[in-house]
Amino acid sequence: MDNRAKINIKNLNFYYHDHQAIKDVSLDIKYNEIYAIFGPANSGTTTILKAINRMCDLIPGTRTEGEILLDGKDIRSPDFNITELRRRVGIVFEEPVPLPMSIFDNIAYGPRMSGIKNKVVLAERVENSLRMAVLWDEVKDKLHSPALRLSGGQQQRLCIARILALEPEVIMLDRPCAALDPISTFQIEESLKLLKERFTIIIVPHNIQQAARVADRAGFMLMGTLVEEGDTDQMFVNPREQKTSDYITGRFG
Amino acid sequence: MRISPKKSQIIAKTLIWAVAVIVILLLIFIMAYILVKGLPTLSWQFLSEVPRDMGRSGGILSTIVSTLLVTVVAVVVATPLGVGTAFYLTEYTREGRVTRIIRFCAGALAAIPSIVYGLFGFIFFVIYLKLGWSVISGGLTLGVMILPTIIRTSEDAIRAVHPMYRDVSYSLGGTKWQTIVGAVAPSALPGIITGVILGIGRCVAETAAVILTAGSALRMPTSLFSPARTMAVHFYILAREGISMERAYGTAALLIVFILIINVAANILLNKFVAKGR
The missing domain is CATH 1.20.5 (Single alpha-helices involved in coiled-coils or other helix-helix interfaces)
Incomplete structure (x- = not known):
């Protein structure tokens, strides 16, 4: 594993109107690791993801303070191209939302918007992405049928494939398995472990066990504050903070 | 109890x-x-010949052509304006004073009786712009008349698009325009088309606004600047002036058949389009 930081978050504060959702959070995410940001509901976990690829800019009444560096460059500086940022840092939402078009068109959507028109290149991108998301074998014969007909687990892998087709550097997943059955969850977790060879992955898991299963390192968020972070092995066996220990052992949640 | x-x-x-x-x-x-x-x-002669003797004999071909021309002008003018306004209201501006004013005006325009549009068209297009009683005056007047309907139905259709579709498109590196064209418009299209069809229905059936702006000349229109008599105006005159009740009913029946065909065809088209995504 490369030890340099892919993303540095420095003293990040985030506000929805008067409510401060993130309080002075600093953390580094390294190349090719799976980093889990976990915590109870409304802890600011999702907000951090949305701040990293500036999806939060779309929500009126929000304000960001602090620095987020991608490969050492400030993503909030005016000369940082926002659509390029979102291509480099892809996000998979909690609810799988296929666009109402075919499987192929869903995956090709991002590449097409970046200006790729060549059919051979597109077909290659679609196949590679679907293979990486471990969905290819299930859909290769029906690429042109509507994506909305897929099962929930397949739809979520489609959403992952859709991000992969952008050839991103970082993949962020927001509770990707919250609505899925254990088998689909297992399939997605397995594909994440393969994907970290090529990408940096940030995941907000829907439960602590998932963080423990897939993540190399993790950060525990509570009420907008980063309580503790560290290697998952150490953190889940021997947390430093009492609050982390209480949350992991289920004293609150 | x-x-x-x-x-x-x-x-x-x-x-x-x-x-x-x-x-x-x-x-x-x-x-x-x-x-x-x-x-x-209804007979082949009725459909294929121009009216003779004020409509007592001959057919109604010129009124069919006039109806088509006037409606096409109205739809071509009103659709881009109406759909554009709807996208502006939903995608390009935040809710506020301006959107409220536009919406209030559109609502008020929708409630105005068509004869008032006729009067406006007569004063503005026919006299002031010197377009005379013509296909173009009639079409433009009808275009203004159906504008509120198209704005309203398009706006509702765009608002009904799954809000996550926009987030998904942005998250895949889409610009605002790409998001509107690629993710929002396709989902809103069935609703938008429904609005346009409602507009077509109103154009085809309109009498008061057309009689004041396109006139009631029975000759076959030769250009957009010719005066014209639409089917609705034709059967209104046939019936009111007691020229031929029989022929008035014939024209009305054909009008109903046309409207049925438009509705059924649009439904088939829509189902085909929607089925592609689902």
Whole structure:
């Protein structure tokens, strides 16, 4: 594993109107690791993801303070191209939302918007992405049928494939398995472990066990504050903070 | 007297059923009446010849052509304006004073009787712009008339698009325009088309606004600047001036058939389009 930081978050504060959702959070995410940001509901976990690829800019009444560096460059500086940022840092939402078009068109959507028109290149991108998301074998014969007909687990892998087709550097997943059955969850977790060879992955898991299963390192968020972070092995066996220990052992949640 | 819940349930159900049946019967009766009275008049000659002797003999071809031309002008003018306004209201501006004013105006325009549009078209297009009684004056007037309908239905359709579609498109590196074209518009299209079809229906059926702006000349229009008599105006004149009730019913029946065809065709198109995504 490369030890340099892919993303540095420095003293990040985030506000929805008067409510401060993130309080002075600093953390580094390294190349090719799976980093889990976990915590109870409304802890600011999702907000951090949305701040990293500036999806939060779309929500009126929000304000960001602090620095987020991608490969050492400030993503909030005016000369940082926002659509390029979102291509480099892809996000998979909690609810799988296929666009109402075919499987192929869903995956090709991002590449097409970046200006790729060549059919051979597109077909290659679609196949590679679907293979990486471990969905290819299930859909290769029906690429042109509507994506909305897929099962929930397949739809979520489609959403992952859709991000992969952008050839991103970082993949962020927001509770990707919250609505899925254990088998689909297992399939997605397995594909994440393969994907970290090529990408940096940030995941907000829907439960602590998932963080423990897939993540190399993790950060525990509570009420907008980063309580503790560290290697998952150490953190889940021997947390430093009492609050982390209480949350992991289920004293609150 | 107290009515038990069970009884009130039965009474309510019966009443609602009765209302529905009455309305459906009424509609079927009107349609059937006009079709029964009018269809026997329809013949190849009636469809393919221009009217003669003020419409007492000959056919109604020139009025069919006029209706088509006027409607096409109206739709071509009103659709881009209306759909554009709807996208502006939903995607390019935050809710505020401006959107409220535009919406209020559109609402008010929708409630104005068509004869007022006719008067406006007569003063503005016919006289002030010197377009005369013509296809173009009639079409533009009808375009203004159906604009509020198209704005309203398009806006509703765009608002009904799954909000996550926008987030998904942005998250895949889409710009605002790419998001509107690629993710929002395709989902809103069925609703937008429904609005346009409603507009077409109103254009085809309109009398008051057209008679004041396109005139009632029976000759075949040769250009957009020729005066024209649409089918609705034609049967209005046939009936009012007692020229030929038979032919008035024939024209009305054809109008109904046209509107049915437009609706059915649009439905088929829409289903085909929607089926692609689902």
